[in-house]
Amino acid sequence: MASERPADGTVGKALDVLELVAGHGAPVRFSDLLSVSDHPKATLYRLLQTLTNQQMLRHDAESGTYSLGVRLVRLAHSAWSQSSLAPIARPHIDALSQATGETIHLAQLDAGHVLYVDKRNAARAIEMFAQAGRVGPAYCTGVGKAMLAHLDPEHLDEVLKAQSFHRHTANTIATAVDLRAELARIRARGYAFDREEHEPGIICCAVPILSRIGKPIGGLSITSSTNRATLEDLETHADKLLNAAGRIAEDAESWRFPERI
Amino acid sequence: MASERPADGTVGKALDVLELVAGHGAPVRFSDLLSVSDHPKATLYRLLQTLTNQQMLRHDAESGTYSLGVRLVRLAHSAWSQSSLAPIARPHIDALSQATGETIHLAQLDAGHVLYVDKRNAARAIEMFAQAGRVGPAYCTGVGKAMLAHLDPEHLDEVLKAQSFHRHTANTIATAVDLRAELARIRARGYAFDREEHEPGIICCAVPILSRIGKPIGGLSITSSTNRATLEDLETHADKLLNAAGRIAEDAESWRFPERI
DNA sequence: CTGACAGGTTCCATTTAGTGAAACACGATC
DNA sequence: GATCGTGTTTCACTAAATGGAACCTGTCAG
Numbered sequence: 001m002a003s004e005r006p007a008d009g010t011v012g013k014a015l016d017v018l019e020l021v022a023g024h025g026a027p028v029r030f031s032d033l034l035s036v037s038d039h040p041k042a043t044l045y046r047l048l049q050t051l052t053n054q055q056m057l058r059h060d061a062e063s064g065t066y067s068l069g070v071r072l073v074r075l076a077h078s079a080w081s082q083s084s085l086a087p088i089a090r091p092h093i094d095a096l097s098q099a100t101g102e103t104i105h106l107a108q109l110d111a112g113h114v115l116y117v118d119k120r121n122a123a124r125a126i127e128m129f130a131q132a133g134r135v136g137p138a139y140c141t142g143v144g145k146a147m148l149a150h151l152d153p154e155h156l157d158e159v160l161k162a163q164s165f166h167r168h169t170a171n172t173i174a175t176a177v178d179l180r181a182e183l184a185r186i187r188a189r190g191y192a193f194d195r196e197e198h199e200p201g202i203i204c205c206a207v208p209i210l211s212r213i214g215k216p217i218g219g220l221s222i223t224s225s226t227n228r229a230t231l232e233d234l235e236t237h238a239d240k241l242l243n244a245a246g247r248i249a250e251d252a253e254s255w256r257f258p259e260r261i
Numbered sequence: 262m263a264s265e266r267p268a269d270g271t272v273g274k275a276l277d278v279l280e281l282v283a284g285h286g287a288p289v290r291f292s293d294l295l296s297v298s299d300h301p302k303a304t305l306y307r308l309l310q311t312l313t314n315q316q317m318l319r320h321d322a323e324s325g326t327y328s329l330g331v332r333l334v335r336l337a338h339s340a341w342s343q344s345s346l347a348p349i350a351r352p353h354i355d356a357l358s359q360a361t362g363e364t365i366h367l368a369q370l371d372a373g374h375v376l377y378v379d380k381r382n383a384a385r386a387i388e389m390f391a392q393a394g395r396v397g398p399a400y401c402t403g404v405g406k407a408m409l410a411h412l413d414p415e416h417l418d419e420v421l422k423a424q425s426f427h428r429h430t431a432n433t434i435a436t437a438v439d440l441r442a443e444l445a446r447i448r449a450r451g452y453a454f455d456r457e458e459h460e461p462g463i464i465c466c467a468v469p470i471l472s473r474i475g476k477p478i479g480g481l482s483i484t485s486s487t488n489r490a491t492l493e494d495l496e497t498h499a500d501k502l503l504n505a506a507g508r509i510a511e512d513a514e515s516w517r518f519p520e521r522i
Numbered sequence: 523c524t525g526a527c528a529g530g531t532t533c534c535a536t537t538t539a540g541t542g543a544a545a546c547a548c549g550a551t552c
Numbered sequence: 553g554a555t556c557g558t559g560t561t562t563c564a565c566t567a568a569a570t571g572g573a574a575c576c577t578g579t580c581a582g
Contacts, residue, residue: 009539010569011275011311015332022339031529040571045531047569050272064530068340070371070396071276073378076337078283079329094355110331117334134338135331270568271540292558301542306560308540325559 013039017047018056018072027065083108085209085218086117088251092244093120096222100237103223105204107143109216110135112162114144117218139163139179140172142194142206143219148179149186150208150216156183171197191238193231194221201226205234209245212253220245274300278308279317279333288326344369346470346479347378349512353505354381357483361498364484366465368404370477371396373423375405378479400424400440401433403455403467404480409440410447411469411477417444432458452499454492455482462487466495470506473514481506 020037021028030048037044048066051057055071081087089106097104097120106118114136138144138159151159160176167174173182186192194204206221222237281298282289291309298305309327312318316332342348350367358365358381367379375397399405399420412420421437428435434443447453455465467482483498 009311010271011308012315013569014272014275015315015317019332019336022336022343025339025343029529034529041530042532042571042573043569050270054273054276056276068343070376071280072336072340073344073376074396075280075283075333076340078286079333079337080341082283082286082329083334115331115334135335274540290558295558302559303542303544303561304540 013043014047014051017044018051021057021066022068022072027060027063027067029063029065033066080117083115083117085248085252089118089209089218089220089248092248092251093118093220096220096240096244097121099240100222102229102234102237105143105206105219105221105223107141107147107219107221109138109144109147109159109219112138112159114138114141114147114219116143137163137166137198139165140168140194140197142192142204142221142223145179145182145186145194146192146206146208146221147216147219149183149192150210150214152215168198169196169200171195173197190242193234194223195231196226203229203231203234205231205238205241207238207241207245209249209252211249217249217252220248274304275308275312278305279312282318282327283329288321288324288328290324290326294327341378344376344378346509346513350379350470350479350481350509353509353512354379354481357481357501357505358382360501361483363490363495363498366404366467366480366482366484368397368402368408368480368482370399370405370408370420370480373399373420375399375402375408375480398424398427398459400426401429401455401458403453403465403482403484406440406443406447406455407453407467407469407482408477408480410444410453411471411475413476429459430457430461432456434458451503454495455484456492457487464490464492464495466492466499466502468499468502468506470510470513472510478510478513481509 017033017037017039020033024032030045033048034041034044039047048057048059052059052066052069055069057066057072058069059066085106085108093104093106104120105116107114107116109115116134116136136144138148148156148159160179163176163179165174165176166172173179191205191207194202194206196203202223202225204221204223206219208216209218209220211217220241222234222241224234278294278298278300281294285293291306294309295302295305300308309318309320313320313327313330316330318327318333319330320327346367346369354365354367365381366377368375368377370376377395377397397405399409409417409420421440424437424440426435426437427433434440452466452468455463455467457464463484463486465482465484467480469477470479470481472478481502483495483502485495
């Protein structure tokens with residue numbers, strides 16, 4: 001029951017193919033897909049055809065390549081705007097990244113894992129969004145810990161069980177007991193650090209975005225690398241982060257989020 | 262062969278259901294979906310189940326509602342970043358909206374129609390993205406006409422055939438002949454206007470984003486309403502638009518867009 | 523010119539998976 | 553405790569997906 005995915009039915013396969021195209025990152029030819037997919041030729045072919053005339057993929061007859069289609073783009077926007085925090089937080093994130101000159105991440109907790117929903121990189125503007133949309137572990141990232149710290153005990157127990165504590169670096173907190181202690185410190189301090197716990201050389205300072213009743217609805221972090229900044233440098237921005245988090249929470253509260261908070 | 266969609270196979274139905282959930286804009290209960298869908302109970306049920314354990318939907322057991330899932334969010338980001346212009350243009354659009362205080366739209370041409378891929382509203386920050394992801398007509402929008410004006414004759418013929426000239430307002434250009442004349446004027450002027458041609462009260466000034474070889478890869482517009490601004494007001498921003506379009510084109514060129522331009 | 527080959531597309535008998543009417547479970551009302 | 557609104561499961565029926573193989577191209581080599 002660890003990693004489930006019996007790829008049920010046709011729909012599952014179709015989505016796998018869709019993801020294959022999406023993952024490739026650029027227009028792909030049929031045979032390229034064939035080589036990485038384990039479907040027989042004809043099956044893959046029909047799957048691609050189905051997705052294509054569903055507008056989820058786009059087939060360029062000229063070059064014979066497949067790329068993501070309009071319908072997916074439309075769904076994309078629905079998904080993004082309904083992942084709720086991203087559009088609300090966007091102006092605040094912009095402001096933060098301008099004020100600090102560092103990379104800002106916006107994340108949400110999903111099934112015990114961290115889902116990055118937006119990213120703003122002040123310095124190298126082009127590559128933004130490169131990593132947004134990714135899912136990461138909660139126990140060894142700044143945003144993850146910041147959110148966990150404000151989970152109610154009941155939910156926390158559940159979520160801790162979902163963590164697969166892997167020691168990414170020497171600093172990774174790799175046991176539930178140690179993590180609980182860290183969470184208590186974070187709760188007391190008001191914000192969390194990532195001391196190269198996930199990737200060597202990458203540090204961050206993160207705060208939770210809390211609803212009126214104190215439930216974590218997201219996380220906000222400022223990230224840098226050890227050769228550019230120290231934890232103390234990042235900590236100087238902590239109040240700006242907290243401030244922004246508060247404003248985002250306010251906006252979210254007033255906009256919508258009726259139930260589920 | 263006009264509007265095809267025999268909803269082929271299971272995949273098609275599943276996607277329809279997915280879109281139904283996405284379209285609802287908020288967590289939906291089973292029976293709500295049942296009432297708008299024309300599938301029988303059991304079928305809808307299994308479809309939802311399939312989508313759910315494919316992570317395309319998320320089922321909240323507590324409230325018994327469905328909302329968009331993580332996997333779709335991930336795909337969303339792939340789609341958005343591969344729709345290419347959006348992430349590249351984002352900083353330029355931000356700058357434009359700040360400089361002008363008006364709403365900025367970024368669009369691309371897809372199969373003869375305008376696909377809005379980003380939107381920035383300086384004034385009311387919250388509702389941004391509300392309308393991004395939408396598809397609109399090319400013949401009666403500023404961005405649409407700006408892009409059409411720079412299409413090579415061969416492609417233009419194709420695209421004109423795809424237009425379904427509907428007279429939205431008194432100002433709508435509703436014939437191919439008139440449109441060709443307008444396109445010539447736009448080409449000469451360098452930018453296009455929308456004189457309440459699509460929606461009454463809505464005006465805009467739009468420029469094409471042109472690749473090195475002069476092919477339109479997107480469009481950029483500044484939009485307002487007649488009770489806030491005049492066409493002349495918007496025209497004063499034309500040079501800023503052209504400037505931004507040029508920079509976006511440059512960035513796009515240097516980043517990637519190897520083939521297909 | 524011919525033969526070999528790779529990328530794509532189509533056929534079709536076989537098997538699998540999706541279908542949906544109806545029955546069932548569970549709560550909330552009346 | 554009968555009734556209604558929801559959500560879930562069953563199961564015989566049917567439509568749809570499957571994939572091996574044949575079939576098109578166009579291309580390149582001899």
